[in-house]
Amino acid sequence: MKLMACLALATYPEANTAKVASNAVALARQVGAALHAVVVDVDIPDVSNALSSYLLDLPSKIREVEATSRKCGKILLEAVAKEASQGAVTLTQQEIAAPPALMGDAAAEQSRYFDLSLVGLAADNPTARMTAEAILFGAGRPTLLFPEATDVGVLDHVVIAWDGSRVAARAVADARPFLERAARITVISVVDEKPLPGKDIGERLAEGLRVRGLTVESAAIRAGDRSIGAALQEHAVKIGGKLLVMGGYGHSRVRDFVLGGATEGVLADLRLPILLSH
Known part of the structure; x- marks a missing residue:
């Protein structure tokens, strides 16, 4: 039976870098796994009222943040697709959205459908760490953390x-x-x-x-x-x-x-x- 690995990609407030793609594909290839990349975009509830809309233009700011999150997600998915194609790794992709406080939980829920969870970490990215913690304790699957910016190499x-x-x-x-x-x-x-x-x-x-x-x-x-x-x-x-x-x-x-x-x-x-x- 072929293994399936799920790569959770953070977009808000700190996004993963595109470097996460080559490492995730390399890890999947080493164990002969198919890769599923899931991007979690932010979905901010509209809590504005007439005064906040007038003074802060809050709805517009929310739309701007959500658009930036979706743009980051698109860039990450494109990077993974390119690496998977070059590495001959079977790839599926998914884009979901969740409120800021539940983005890690949403990633964990998706990870439950796969054999292995992959998360790229960087020292200056607390969003990726939050995602890693949520998946580790909520997915019910093993979680493979890897340094985002360093080539993982052969795990021999x-x-x-x-x-x-x-x-x-x-x-x-x-x-x-x-x-x-x-x-x-x-x-x-x-x-x-x-x-x-x-x-x-x-x-x-x-x-x-x-x-x-x-x-x-x-x-x-x-x-x-x-x-x-x-x-x-x-x-x-x-x-x-x-x-x-x-x-x-x-x-x-x-x-x-x-x-x-x-x-x-x-x-x-x-x-x-x-x-x-x-």
């Missing part, structure tokens, strides 16, 4: 962040298409961040993956005075990892996301592609 070395938890186990299962294609897999466990459910848990996972025919090694690392998110990413980059697989910790209460330390760390400072499962 997969690093698994393993603490024996449910979400980590879910992430390993969701990463199967990437693990099967990897030339090298490294399981890392951070031993000084929190109590772990036993000794050598990383090696135990590695052994199970070797039985499945994969090339795997394991290592225990220490975070020291670094945040857990920084420690995981720094070690992954140090050993040449191209994709980090980890559980996405956190939950949502009345739209206020409560994130685990590792999840917060990678969302705030993404240094390589990361597959998160919740």
Whole structure:
């Protein structure tokens, strides 16, 4: 069965750049997935009254913002279509609209119809981060975050962040298409961040993956005075990892996301592609 990946594209108030297209297509191609690009345009409810219309021309400003959002969406879809054509990746496209506060939720709802969610992140784009959080906790699908402006390259070395938890186990299962294609897999466990459910848990996972025919090694690392998110990413980059697989910790209460330390760390400072499962 062919995999299907959904790329969520932000347009308001900060839009993704066109660079997101080449990375998303490259990721889909590496796992043989079809790509579905969904643009979320802003739909601002008309809350104007006679006074605001007279003093601020609010309806006109709303129309201007919505038009700018749609224009950004069109540019992004055209960029994805061009890259998909050049990369021989099957592509479908969709354009939806949602109020500003619900744009992330709308993207998450669409992502539920696919096997994998793709989100490009940039340090100066809080809209993309909001979209990533909404999809991670609301889609029910693994979410692959990737730096928007940096070429992702070949994901031939997969690093698994393993603490024996449910979400980590879910992430390993969701990463199967990437693990099967990897030339090298490294399981890392951070031993000084929190109590772990036993000794050598990383090696135990590695052994199970070797039985499945994969090339795997394991290592225990220490975070020291670094945040857990920084420690995981720094070690992954140090050993040449191209994709980090980890559980996405956190939950949502009345739209206020409560994130685990590792999840917060990678969302705030993404240094390589990361597959998160919740």
